[in-house]
Amino acid sequence: MVPVIALVGRPNVGKSTLFNRLTKSRDALVAEIAGLTRDRKYGEGKVGERPFIVIDTGGISGEEVGIDEAMAVQSFQAIQEADIVFFMVDASAGILEGDRMIANYLRKSGKSAYLVANKIDGKNPDVVLIEMYELGMGEPLGIAAAHNRGVSTLIDHVMDELHGVSHDEPVARSEDEWNYVWEEDEEGHVTEVVHEELDVKGIKIAIVGRPNVGKSTLVNRFLGEDRVVVYDEAGTTRDSIYIPYERHGQDYTLIDTAGIRRRKNISEAAEKFSIIKTLQAIQDCHVCILVLDARTGIVEQDLHMLSFVLNAGRALVIAINKWDGMDADEKKRVKDELDRRFDFLTFADMHFISALHGTGVGHLYESVDQAYESAMGKWQTNMLTRILEDAVATHQPPMVRSRRPKLRYAHQGGSNPPVLVIHGNLVNDLPDDYKRYLANTFRRVLDIKGTPIRVEFRQGENPFSDKQKDIRHRTKRRAESVVKTANIRQIKLDKHRKARNKP
Numbered sequence: 001m002v003p004v005i006a007l008v009g010r011p012n013v014g015k016s017t018l019f020n021r022l023t024k025s026r027d028a029l030v031a032e033i034a035g036l037t038r039d040r041k042y043g044e045g046k047v048g049e050r051p052f053i054v055i056d057t058g059g060i061s062g063e064e065v066g067i068d069e070a071m072a073v074q075s076f077q078a079i080q081e082a083d084i085v086f087f088m089v090d091a092s093a094g095i096l097e098g099d100r101m102i103a104n105y106l107r108k109s110g111k112s113a114y115l116v117a118n119k120i121d122g123k124n125p126d127v128v129l130i131e132m133y134e135l136g137m138g139e140p141l142g143i144a145a146a147h148n149r150g151v152s153t154l155i156d157h158v159m160d161e162l163h164g165v166s167h168d169e170p171v172a173r174s175e176d177e178w179n180y181v182w183e184e185d186e187e188g189h190v191t192e193v194v195h196e197e198l199d200v201k202g203i204k205i206a207i208v209g210r211p212n213v214g215k216s217t218l219v220n221r222f223l224g225e226d227r228v229v230v231y232d233e234a235g236t237t238r239d240s241i242y243i244p245y246e247r248h249g250q251d252y253t254l255i256d257t258a259g260i261r262r263r264k265n266i267s268e269a270a271e272k273f274s275i276i277k278t279l280q281a282i283q284d285c286h287v288c289i290l291v292l293d294a295r296t297g298i299v300e301q302d303l304h305m306l307s308f309v310l311n312a313g314r315a316l317v318i319a320i321n322k323w324d325g326m327d328a329d330e331k332k333r334v335k336d337e338l339d340r341r342f343d344f345l346t347f348a349d350m351h352f353i354s355a356l357h358g359t360g361v362g363h364l365y366e367s368v369d370q371a372y373e374s375a376m377g378k379w380q381t382n383m384l385t386r387i388l389e390d391a392v393a394t395h396q397p398p399m400v401r402s403r404r405p406k407l408r409y410a411h412q413g414g415s416n417p418p419v420l421v422i423h424g425n426l427v428n429d430l431p432d433d434y435k436r437y438l439a440n441t442f443r444r445v446l447d448i449k450g451t452p453i454r455v456e457f458r459q460g461e462n463p464f465s466d467k468q469k470d471i472r473h474r475t476k477r478r479a480e481s482v483v484k485t486a487n488i489r490q491i492k493l494d495k496h497r498k499a500r501n502k503p
């Protein structure tokens, strides 16, 4: 099958120009006027003997009405048809709202996408590309389509990938590399200590949402057939009831904010909703499921509730309930609204479910489990430091008052949400986009999903003594292979399983 590449991006980022380069044709119009490419254009190109098809889509700005809206729909269709997407952004204009919206869409579509930063000519790539990391689309590839710079590298790279040529090195790691951790005491002394076993109590889930969205129905669904309720704390003075149960060998505790367990009749139900209970549950949970009602769409109260979850730094999964019996138009309207209003919410999975019929509930658990893994993940100082060093080697921090900030090491400062603390000089003067770049790098390499992360910076001299430097040097070498492969999730999962299987 000939691979299909879709060019997607805001108007005027240079899609037509790249299309022409790739297809070596002059068919597509190139002009300064935004939105000139009205139709999808199909072209053919070749790398050596390997052909590919390229689709030039109409631009998507994120604020479409009328004809623009139709164009955006076309672009989305093109994405569906493609094997791979070149998500183009304009390096001379920086990241705009429309770029974020497209990034969001692409992430959800699950399509394999390359972030292509065009118009890199006359720019310092190190500086302009850093900003692009905030899109969370991985490493940006800088090109100047109009000057044919970087275009062949780009297409060679992609064609290699589409045809399964891998440049990755083989995986090499051993379990003992995960059994130590760097810890810092109050004076800033760093020592190597043995990693204690991960805490494997159940995953505490809070199901929150405004009245009538279907929380109780979802609680019932969760505690349905395959539950093993260990005890029922009925009659406790606690505001919310905590219900432990087991599913597929995993322990969970449901924080029942809806009061389903105490509810005697439906008239009482309306009074059961309590903001306080909701806030407590959000604070106390590992993973929050925010339930929205597809029938009513998103209302102000949903957004308030969301802001509580975000402020608490909780792992989050969004369940859009009552998806049953909706017609295609209604579904589209709801999805569009979600894209628009939750555009900024890049880390949380969304599921369209029917609590009433149980549709999509299994997938909710997948996201909950994954978010929990990430929120509670533990990472050793030497590994975090290595990632930091790699990030700095890839993109140096920009100079501050003619001095280069030095980032020395990183350690974990907490879980749920993960806090990563970076120590160094001039760290408080690092520009925000560089801080975002570091945060995004950690998120990507550590495969952190479903939870926010916090990156903090601490100013200070290198606390490593000579002896510690020596230990650090040795452990760093050992950690190198681990970090390269960064198959952290799998390793953590293994650990969990091992711990769980202990008597």
Ligand SMILES: Nc1nc2c(ncn2[C@@H]2O[C@H](COP(=O)(O)OP(=O)(O)OP(=O)(O)O)[C@@H](O)[C@H]2O)c(=O)[nH]1
Pocket: 009, 010, 011, 012, 013, 014, 015, 016, 017, 018, 029, 030, 031, 032, 033, 034, 035, 036, 037, 038, 057, 058, 059, 118, 119, 120, 121, 143, 144, 145, 146, 147
């Ligand atoms: N400096 C610079 N300008 C470029 C580059 N590539 C394209 N342009 C200019 O950017 C403008 C838009 O290019 P197009 O290829 O028409 O952009 P498009 O994304 O297809 O735009 P729509 O058709 O409106 O969606 C044109 O004026 C191009 O000359 C580049 O690499 N460097």
Ligand SMILES: Nc1nc2c(ncn2[C@@H]2O[C@H](COP(=O)(O)OP(=O)(O)OP(=O)(O)O)[C@@H](O)[C@H]2O)c(=O)[nH]1
Pocket: 209, 210, 211, 212, 213, 214, 215, 216, 217, 218, 258, 269, 270, 271, 272, 273, 321, 322, 323, 324, 325, 353, 354, 355, 356, 357
């Ligand atoms: N069609 C449909 N209706 C649903 C679904 N889930 C819940 N409902 C209905 O929505 C109404 C409210 O559901 P509840 O589960 O009581 O909502 P709640 O969020 O617990 O409400 P409070 O306890 O008042 O906060 C009930 O009439 C449910 O039958 C669903 O997936 N599809």
